[in-house]
Amino acid sequence: MPETWPRLLLDGQPIGALAPGHLELALPLLAPHAVLRDGDLLWSPPPTARSALIQAAAEALRARGLIRGWRGELYACEAPVADPCSERGAELFRLERAAFRFFGLMSRAVHVNGWDAEGRMCCGRRAASKATDPGKLDNLAAGGLTAGEDLLDCARRELWEEAGVPPALSAGSLLQPAGVLRSRRAVPGEGLHDEVLHIYALRLPAGFTPRNQDGEVAEFLALAPEELRRRLAAGEFSPDATLVAASGLD
Structure with a gap:
């Protein structure tokens, strides 16, 4: 379990x-500035x-096939705080997002629960080409917070890229804040997923149909609450989308 794993200090x-x-893989790559x-x-x-230095270590791990799904996007590693769901730590460094799980670093993401005019939750199905959770159901839009990016800007960017929601909508x-959760779990073959999920809610106007713009969503479904509960219980959603969608039913 992650609680018993060696820490990166x-x-x-x-x-x-x-x-x-x-640890054995990272130690020589972070030398001479790393010790046990x-x-x-x-x-x-x-x-x-x-x-x-840590980006160079990540690139060496990637070259050995130990980090997959390289995105060419930087996340910010924050200084630890008592409650990362209510406060932000100072930025310590930036690193390729795909490397965060290997080092067990905490990241941030935005997730948007979208509701249509009939009270159904609009959910996307992740494309089969996605490196993480391909084919699983997801929220209307979701994505990692890149270094230096504002949360609302990130949410609106993802809404356009993933669901074709124009800025005017x-x-x-x-776009209403709807809570903050922390998702922390071991991912076999990758490391530790540790992410703070900033949740937003969006009511879509009658007649609007989500349309993916970036190739990352295969289809959209409009799920009434009972159907949504059934699919959540059946494990059809990605782990983080499960937490976020369930929070929208509370």
Whole structure:
């Protein structure tokens, strides 16, 4: 379980958790600024070199086939805080998003529960080509928060890319904050998934039909509450979308 895994410490601060076998792989790649301490990996690079050094380590792991689904997008690793669902830590460094699970780092994402005019939840089915959870049902729109990006900007970008929702339909108070959850689980073969999910709710106007723009969604379904509950119970949704969609039924 992740609670028993070796920790990744940055200057003594716990920022990640290393799955079995990952410590031995990471240690030489982060040297000479990394040492073992009480079973954990203590990494103490010069602050201005953090991003470049851990990115180089991630690229070496990718070359060995140990990190898959490379996106060419950077996430920000934050300093630990008491409750990351209610506050943000200072940015410590930036790293390719696909490497976050290997090092067990916490990331952030936005998820939008969309409702049509008849009170049905609009859900997308992830394309078969997706590196993570292909073919699973998902929220109307969802995506990782890239380094330096505003949460609402991220939500509106994903709404357009994944569901074709134009800015006019998600502007101002139309897109409502609907809660924050933390999803943390071991992912076999990858490491630790640790993500804070910022949830938004959007009411779609009558006659609007979601249309994917980026090839990441195969189809959209409009699910009445009882059908939504049935599909959630059957495990048809991705793990994070399950948490978010269920929160919309509360």
